[in-house]
Amino acid sequence: MKNLAVVFAPICTLTINRPQALNALNQETLAELKAVIQECSERPDVKGIIITGAGEKAFVAGADIKELTQLSKADAFTLAQSGQQIFKMIEDCTKPVIAAINGFALGGGCELAMACHIRLASDNAKFGLPEVNLGILPGYGGTQRLAQLVGRGKALELAMTGDMISAQEAKEIGLVNQVTPGQAELLELAHKIMTKMLSKGPLAIASVIKSINMGYEFAKDGYRVESENFANLTTTKDFAEGTSAFIEKRTPNFKGE
Numbered sequence: 001m002k003n004l005a006v007v008f009a010p011i012c013t014l015t016i017n018r019p020q021a022l023n024a025l026n027q028e029t030l031a032e033l034k035a036v037i038q039e040c041s042e043r044p045d046v047k048g049i050i051i052t053g054a055g056e057k058a059f060v061a062g063a064d065i066k067e068l069t070q071l072s073k074a075d076a077f078t079l080a081q082s083g084q085q086i087f088k089m090i091e092d093c094t095k096p097v098i099a100a101i102n103g104f105a106l107g108g109g110c111e112l113a114m115a116c117h118i119r120l121a122s123d124n125a126k127f128g129l130p131e132v133n134l135g136i137l138p139g140y141g142g143t144q145r146l147a148q149l150v151g152r153g154k155a156l157e158l159a160m161t162g163d164m165i166s167a168q169e170a171k172e173i174g175l176v177n178q179v180t181p182g183q184a185e186l187l188e189l190a191h192k193i194m195t196k197m198l199s200k201g202p203l204a205i206a207s208v209i210k211s212i213n214m215g216y217e218f219a220k221d222g223y224r225v226e227s228e229n230f231a232n233l234t235t236t237k238d239f240a241e242g243t244s245a246f247i248e249k250r251t252p253n254f255k256g257e
């Protein structure tokens with residue numbers, strides 16, 4: 001695979017590997033992610049999955065912004081829906097999935113982490129939904145899952161300010177389960193927690209995942225509305241301004257158009 005490094009084992013480690021773009025999720029990476037999650041779900045030798053990012057700087061810094069600028073409204077809607085579906089596959093995987101967050105988890109990267117069952121972070125990790133800086137909103141289920149994890153008030157604050165928070169703050173608000181003092185300890189802790197879960201009855205673990213997820217099925221309309229809003233926003237002048245400003249490394253000047 002071009003953008004993922006995968007070690008198939010009882011504890012399968014899946015590393016998003018585009019460090020030159022801070023592991024941003026382009027469409028090719030998403031397609032690879034879908035194929036690997038599917039394979040892990042089906043292979044009897046894989047019992048659990050750890051998702052992490054290559055390098056020391058980023059878990060995933062979001063969707064690939066340069067690629068987003070090329071999308072038509074219809075493409076943006078399709079991509080948002082297909083990303084939501086892939087993240088839902090992760091959330092609904094009946095084998096435990098741990099996100100080992102080794103750096104920036106922004107936008108689509110934070111959304112990917114939130115789709116995993118457990119989030120562990122090294123102390124250098126940073127979390128946020130900075131899409132409003134680009135004139136868009138999170139389109140991979142982030143508006144729904146952030147509110148589920150941290151409550152509506154904090155979710156609104158984070159998604160409307162676009163602020164980044166530290167791993168420690170993320171733990172305090174319930175976005176992250178545990179923080180390790182360094183990156184070396186991160187995968188170690190992920191393996192330790194995964195090993196504990198894999199020592200339990202696999203049918204019981206699968207049932208816990210299904211039962212807890214079932215409680216959130218009501219939010220489906222929210223996912224649809226999110227992807228429609230995402231597609232609509234990609235047609236605005238604000239989106240053109242926000243993405244140009246990112247590429248040109250300057251502050252955007254939004255006009256609400």
Ligand code: CO8
Nearest residue numbers: 021022024061062063064065079080106107108130139140
């Ligand atoms: N997409 C594409 N390229 C990226 C991204 C990204 N998300 N993030 C970083 N890069 C690239 C930079 O352009 C840069 O490339 P180059 O060297 O060619 O200029 C390289 O990675 C290194 O980045 P920086 O120089 O910016 O590194 P800094 O240490 O100065 O800053 C940050 C690190 C703060 C993480 C900064 O890179 C940043 O703000 N990145 C963007 C974060 C962001 O806005 N993420 C949200 C993206 S939108 C999104 O995720 C929407 C999800 C829903 C999609 C729905 C359906 C389509």
